[in-house]
Amino acid sequence: MEFGWTEAQKAYRQQLVDVLERELPEDWWENYAFDGPCHPKLMDFARGFNLKLAAEGLVVPHWPERYGGRDAEPWEHIITSEEMWSNGEPRSSLYMGTNWAGPAIMVFGTEEQKREHLLTLARGEVLWCQGFSEPSAGTDLAAMSTRATRTETGYRLNGSKVWTSYAKHADICFMLAKIDDAGKSKGAVTCFLLPLDTPGVQVRSITGIHMEDDLNEVFLTDVDLPESARLGGEGKGWEIVTAIIHNERIGAARYEYARRALDRAVMHVKQRGQFHGAVKGEAARALAACESARMLTYLVIDGRVKGREPGADTFIARYAIVMADHAVANFITSHLPDLLVEPGDGMFRAFFGCAIVSGVAAGAAEVQLNMISGRYLGLPRGA
Ligand SMILES: Cc1cc2nc3c(=O)[nH]c(=O)nc-3n(C[C@H](O)[C@H](O)[C@H](O)COP(=O)(O)OP(=O)(O)OC[C@H]3O[C@@H](n4cnc5c(N)ncnc54)[C@H](O)[C@@H]3O)c2cc1C
Incomplete structure (x- = not known):
């Protein structure tokens, strides 16, 4: 393993530092970042900031060119993460998209999903969130009870999620649900890419002991999704989660x-x-x-x-x-x-x-x- 940064990597880090110096307001810590990257004021800031990062090619340099990157090594991804997190993560939950939702779509998505989601991510246009945990299914995700029932055009989702960071102000949720007639095992778990403005989705904030506006409950009542909102095959959710967990655990x-x-x-x-x-x-x-x-x-x-x-x-x-x-x-x-x-x-x-x-x-x-x-x-x- 080489412990030193190359000149190109140092220049890349400097580019990030310059953008941060230029774009973060003087009262950044006191008035934006003090309550974490889920705070509505920071999320609102991130909307503009992410577009500026994207304009300089600083969102996903490590992705293939056809998905908005420039085929850089994953080192640039971790350099970006270091500079962003140590400044209170001004991208807000864009990082979820670039760390693991995007890579999951890159591996398991259809061409249509890749075109839709990877390019909007690379342009810094969307904020993601993660709908895995439920009231009785945290560590034991297999116990989840959110259900997806097949309809003529796709699926109808019913259930609820909890501790869903960012959900109140995010655009899209990487959601897990079980196909209704596929039994109760892990084998039924399926991934859905759920736009949060879909009718039937209700988000309610929970105040945590650590900060306000971080956590949410997400209620799904007869939420109709087209088949194209399913990522990977039915029952492939566990395989997808197992694959992306390596990105999710250390991406920040x-x-x-x-x-x-x-x-x-x-x-x-x-x-x-x-x-x-x-x-x-x-x-x-x-x-x-x-x-x-x-x-x-x-x-x-x-x-x-x-x-x-x-x-x-x-x-x-x-x-x-x-x-x-x-x-x-x-x-x-x-x-x-x-x-x-x-x-x-x-x-x-x-x-x-x-x-x-x-x-x-x-x-x-x-x-x-x-x-x-x-x-x-x-x-x-x-x-
Ligand atoms: C600030 C915050 C943000 C979060 N954001 C999200 C989010 O965006 N999306 C989302 O889906 N979830 C989110 N979560 C939920 C988080 O993933 C779960 O809280 C976590 O997986 C634990 O699940 P649980 O709360 O049901 O606790 P449990 O599963 O009941 O676990 C409670 C404790 O029991 C112990 N324990 C449980 N099972 C085992 C085991 N098998 N072996 C050893 N010890 C065990 C551990 O000490 C654990 O901390 C968030 C949680 C927090 C606190």
Whole structure:
């Protein structure tokens, strides 16, 4: 593995830095990003910002040219993610589209779906969300009860989703439902690309402990979709989710966000004359957590560049990202608690809101360990 960035990669990062410097308003952390990338004000900002990124070719450089990219290596994808997440993710949920919804469509979609969804994504025109979790189906997704019944022209969806980040202001949802007559097993799970303005879709916000306006419930009442809204075959949902999970788990380069929050926290602690002894040790451990998460993520990207099949590395990296989030959040809570309370420091408030839920959102941390121990190390269940 090569640890240095090439001149072209450095220039690419600089291009992103320039756009961020130019486009983010001065009160970015205080008035836009403080409540996370799901906040309506940030999502509204993202609509214009994403178009500007696209105009400079900075949305999906790593995609094939025919889908709006320029065939760059996946390194450019992770560089983009690092710069965006460490600035509070000004693209909002566009990242879901570029990280995993788009790649899923690239592999499993029809030509019509590719034309429709990949090009609008590359142009930065759509915000996606993910409708997997349900009231009784989080980790155990196979227990989902949202149903898709066949109609003459396609499917009718009924059910409800919960914890659906971004849904209130997103355009389209990558939705899982079970085909009605295909039994209750994983084999019935099917993917649908559901425009959120479809009649019968109702979105209701839930206030979380971590931030307002992040979470939602999505109710589906006789939602009619054409057959062309189904991604992949009936019952292929599990296969698609299993394939994209490697992109989803590490697509958000949160270790860089944690690292920059840590640097800022150390600066504050130094200014207060409190950076000594055990405090330095704590900062060093948090720094090690951020950098190991970075290296483990790079290992996965390196595998992607070299065409290796994704494996346990993804789940190890994902777990390391959670540990980095927690280490830095704990450091800030221990030494700068006053800056987490309004007005405080907008960046800390934004980072903290994301960090405290990172062991649950996008799959519980414990489940990543289960994946590593069971699927890859072959350890017995319950041991
Ligand atoms: C901020 C946030 C944003 C989210 N955004 C979305 C979204 O956009 N779309 C979406 O579909 N979902 C989203 N979720 C839901 C998230 O994916 C689920 O919360 C998560 O998968 C856990 O499911 P659950 O809440 O049903 O908890 P459960 O599955 O009941 O798990 C609760 C806890 O039990 C333990 N546990 C459960 N099963 C196991 C196991 N097999 N092995 C070991 N431990 C286990 C873990 O500690 C876990 O944290 C979001 C959640 C949060 C907190």
